[in-house]
Amino acid sequence: NAGVTQTPKFRVLKTGQSMTLLCAQDMNHEYMYWYRQDPGMGLRLIHYSVGEGTTAKGEVPDGYNVSRLKKQNFLLGLESAAPSQTSVYFCASRPGGTGELFFGEGSRLTVL
Amino acid sequence: AQTVTQSQPEMSVQEAETVTLSCTYDTSENNYYLFWYKQPPSRQMILVIRQEAYKQQNATENRFSVNFQKAAKSFSLKISDSQLGDTAMYFCAFMAGTYKYIFGTGTRLKVLA
Numbered sequence: 001n002a003g004v005t006q007t008p009k010f011r012v013l014k015t016g017q018s019m020t021l022l023c024a025q026d027m028n029h030e031y032m033y034w035y036r037q038d039p040g041m042g043l044r045l046i047h048y049s050v051g052e053g054t055t056a057k058g059e060v061p062d063g064y065n066v067s068r069l070k071k072q073n074f075l076l077g078l079e080s081a082a083p084s085q086t087s088v089y090f091c092a093s094r095p096g097g098t099g100e101l102f103f104g105e106g107s108r109l110t111v112l
Numbered sequence: 113a114q115t116v117t118q119s120q121p122e123m124s125v126q127e128a129e130t131v132t133l134s135c136t137y138d139t140s141e142n143n144y145y146l147f148w149y150k151q152p153p154s155r156q157m158i159l160v161i162r163q164e165a166y167k168q169q170n171a172t173e174n175r176f177s178v179n180f181q182k183a184a185k186s187f188s189l190k191i192s193d194s195q196l197g198d199t200a201m202y203f204c205a206f207m208a209g210t211y212k213y214i215f216g217t218g219t220r221l222k223v224l225a
Contacts, residue, residue, distance in 0.1 A: 033213060040121070042203060042217035050211050058212065090157070092213075098145045098164065101205075101213060103157035 002026050006091050006104035013081045013111045021076040021107050023091030031094045032074040033058075033101065034066060036087040043090065049074055081111045114139045116206050118216035125194045126224050132179075133189045133219045135204030144208040146180065146187045151218075152200040160202070163187065191221075199223045 004025045013019055023032065030051050035043040035058075045058030047066040055066045063085060065077045074093075078085060088108050092101040115138045125131035137146070148160040163171045163180050170178050175195075179188045191198055204216040 031211060035215070040217060042118075043215035045212060045214060048211065048213070056211075059214070088155070092157070094213075098162070098207070100147070100159040100162065101149075101157070106155050 004091055004093055004102050004104040006089075006107045008107060009105065010108050011110070013078075013109065015082060015111060017081050017111075018077070018079050019081065019109075020078075021089055021091075021109075023074045023076070023093075023104060025072055025074075025093040025102070027093065027095070027102065028071070029093035029095050029099075029102070030071075031096070032068065033092045033094075034064070034074065034076045035090045035092065036060065036085075037090060037106070038087050046076065046089075078109075081109075083111045085109065086111045114141070114206055114208060114212065114214050116204050116214050116216035118204055118219050120219045121217070122220045122222070124222045124224055125191075127194055127196060129194055130190060130192045131194055131221065133191075133202050133204075133221065135187045135189070135216055137185050137187065137204070137206050139185070139206065139208060141208040144206060146178075147205040147207070148176070148178070148187075148189045149203045149205060149215075150198075150200045151203065152197075157203075161189065194223045196223050196225060 033048040034046040049068040052071040091104040146163045175192045201218045
């Protein structure tokens with residue numbers, strides 16, 4: 001059972017470079033989320049999606065873009081990476097109602 | 113805007129003892145859901161327990177229980193008979209009709225042998 005899969009798991013970027021993190025879920029979940037985790041700051045919501053073709057801003061959306069062209073995929077893009085975006089990124093999904101979040105294993109991104 | 117506050121960055125407890133982790137939240141919503149998640153050193157997030165705001169009865173899951181005080185907007189987690197495997201970061205989380213799922217800053221719990 002794959003669940004929620006994030007790729008890549010690790011990445012090092014130089015300031016100004018761009019990249020895309022891919023999140024894929026095989027549970028037919030409606031809702032998908034991208035978080036970043038930083039020491040002392042917990043999990044902060046970047047963007048989320050309530051269904052295919054929809055996206056919405058979370059708490060810290062600046063510098064990130066997202067797309068949900070297919071129900072099972074939620075992409076997080078960094079157009080011009082900055083050192084402040086060094087973090088561990090988590091993708092999560094859940095079914096409708098009050099379902100729990102199912103998390104990926106995280107992606108560690110370092111921007112030099 | 114909803115906020116979730118965990119005021120204890122770190123805690124420790126002796127094995128087999130009981131520990132309580134605190135969480136407060138702020139919202140103007142009447143219907144919402146509260147959660148505790150555990151993140152062990154493996155980094156994998158795991159749901160520990162869930163509470164619906166409309167339910168007065170506190171949720172329990174084996175050794176884990178909550179003390180939900182709606183008027184005070186408080187949602188604490190009690191771990192009984194602590195085990196070494198309970199060592200982890202614990203996050204309190206909130207979800208309401210906006211579908212935003214908001215987390216607190218976490219409490220790092222260490223269970224001592």
